[in-house]
Amino acid sequence: MAKAKKVVSFEDALWSACDKLRGTVEPAEYKHVVLSLIFLKFVNDKFSDRRKELVAQGKEKYLDLQEFYDMKNVFFVPQESRWPFIMENAKQPDIALKIDTALNTIEKQNPSLKGALPDNYYSRLGIDVSKLAALLDEINNIQTT
Known part of the structure; x- marks a missing residue:
């Protein structure tokens, strides 16, 4: 049986995310680390909603x-670049590279994002895999839709 996802308020999730970063990166970097991941989850949630809409309309092809x-x-x-893929690999040693690849791939796939997303940011940060x-x-607990 699947474990129920705990949904928390956006503010509580942000504070908790910052707590996870303490001692790992400089406080001035928190926003870059956290907001990029929130963006990744948000675009995936919107993408998933659109996929469900297409299926409901019989447009699977x-x-x-x-x-x-x-x-x-x-x-x-x-x-x-999809959130479920990121979460499936969250505990892998190369998760920082997977996040960087996800952001880069989304940016390349969507020209309007050119230059908007960090480039190889997570790989350079050197955040411990368990903290990441x-x-x-x-x-993952943030409800974005």
Whole structure:
């Protein structure tokens, strides 16, 4: 049986996320670390909602066509950038690289994001895998839709 997802307020999740970063990165960096992950989860949630909408309309054959997301102002999220993929790999030693790849791939897939997302940021930070996994768990609890 699947474990029920604990939903917390946005403010509580932000405070908890910052707590996870204490002693790992400079406080001035918290916003960059946390907001990029919230963005990644948010675009995935919107993308998932649009996929469900397409399925409900009987348009399964269009699930992988970017145009059907663009028409609703939803960013297309490639497989390796999707939140479930990130969460499945959260405890892997290369999770920072996977996050960087996810952000880079979304930016390349969606030209309107050019230059907006950090480039190889998580790999350079050197955050311990367990702390990064705990941070991802915290972000996962945020209800973005």
